[in-house]
Amino acid sequence: MKAFVLRSYGSPDVLDLTDIDKPVPGDDEVLIRVRATSVQPYDWHFMRGEPYLARLMAGGPGLRKPKINILGADVAGQVEAVGKDVTEFRPGDEVFAMPKQGGFAEYVCVREDELAPKPKNLSFEQAAAVPMAAGTALLGLRDQGRIQPGQEVLVNGASGGVGTFAVQLAKAFGAEVTGVCSTRNVDLVRSIGADEVIDYTKEDFTRNGRRYDLLLDVAGSRPGSACRRVLTPKGTYVAVGGPSGRWLQPAGRIFATLAMAPLVPQRVVMADVVRCTENKQNLMTLTELIEDGKITPIIDRCYPFEEIPAAIGYLEEGHAPGKVVIAV
Known part of the structure; x- marks a missing residue:
């Protein structure tokens, strides 16, 4: 072969x-x-x-x-x-x-x-x-993020592989979803169900005064301390990825973010689909959502x-x- x-x-x-x-x-x-x-x-x-x-x-x-x-x-x-x-x-x-x-x-x-x-x-x-992209989004939102209907959810990096699934999944779970992406992807993110879309080239989502119950951070474009500002007092920050580098990133950034978890009132967690032991069950859950027309x-x-x-x-x-x- x-x-x-x-x-x-x-x-x-x-x-x-x-x-x-x-x-x-x-x-x-x-x-x-x-x-x-x-x-x-x-x-x-x-x-x-x-x-x-x-x-x-x-x-x-x-x-x-x-x-x-x-x-x-x-x-x-x-x-x-x-x-x-x-x-x-x-x-x-x-x-x-x-x-x-x-x-x-x-x-x-x-x-x-x-x-x-x-x-x-x-x-x-x-x-x-x-499998990997949707599985990561499912793990981040449902398992680590503990998403609930009616919550305000922010997806930073909403137009990528994980992000496009995350927006759809959050809507399927009954949340109000805001997606962060670049100008050229605003229409795409809106078309897959985002209630609001923030163009990061025009607005810093960490400084607009909005608060969210759950932040799924795929892009890793803002420091963890800044991301905490957009969370409610009992909100959850889920780290997924971030900009790459030769020596440390994105691993270094994720570890630094997790290190602050014991020091802050919000939950700070990571979604790691590679080490997940329930991937078959997650694929079957995703299949049900796909065949029901809730995600694509x-x-x-x-x-x-x-x-x-x-x-x-x-x-x-x-x-x-x-x-x-x-x-x-």
């Missing part, structure tokens, strides 16, 4: 499209013929080995060379074969998953307990846009499989509204 193999850290050019052996599913695994995947910051952080601080952390990309050789954390496709202990799936089933690696290939093995049936009303490309993937561009390096390069520019997906 063909796969993009990562042997050393660097720019998208280090991804080597080559032929490797097709994986064989273990007893509790399912072999998937990948029909679509997506690219996201998680992939290019591992590709570049940045921030360097992360190389020293458990679960990081690896100190001197990549621990993950085939990137791609989102997968949508068809079951090709199953291990002897698999009971839920059979060849031909259409599925999607967030295996955290292996999606940049024609085939990938995924554990049965990480796999879910693909939403019936989505194409493979649409389904591949869902917003796709900016779709690249062919051979152009994965170009897709990552485009994503690294930081201006993609919604998701960037790959047809395999």
Whole structure:
């Protein structure tokens, strides 16, 4: 099979499209013929080995060379074969998953307990846009943010992959939603359900006097101390990401924000979908919302499989509204 193999850290050019052996599913695994995947910051952080601080952390990309050789954390496709202990799936089933690696290939093995049936009303490309981005938004709002109907919710970074799902999910949970984005994405964010949209090029959301019960901070564009000003006295700040850097960011910024949690009256938490153990159940929840028409993937561009390096390069520019997906 063909796969993009990562042997050393660097720019998208280090991804080597080559032929490797097709994986064989273990007893509790399912072999998937990948029909679509997506690219996201998680992939290019591992590709570049940045921030360097992360190389020293458990679960990081690896100190001197990549621990993950085939990137791609989102997968949508068809079951090709199953291990002897698999009971839920059979060849031909259409599925999607967030295996955290292996999606940049024609085939990938995924554990049965990480796999879910693909939403019936989505194409493979649409389904591949869902797992990590929508899972992060769901974890941030429902589990860490403890969102409640009628709450005032602010999504900073409302036009990106996570943000477009977060706006829709917050509305589905009955909240009043304000999205923060750039001028060119104001209409998009409004079209997916935001009650109000703040153009950050014209207004600083931390200084307009508004107060929110929950702030989901995807962009990480303002200091944590400034973000606290927009929260109610018992509000919740959920850190998701932030601007990238070679040495510390966004990890350093998130750790600094979490360090202030014991010192302030508001809740300060982080949404980490990579370490979440309930991703299959979350995918099934998202499927129900998708099939009910409450949320839908917003796709900016779709690249062919051979152009994965170009897709990552485009994503690294930081201006993609919604998701960037790959047809395999």
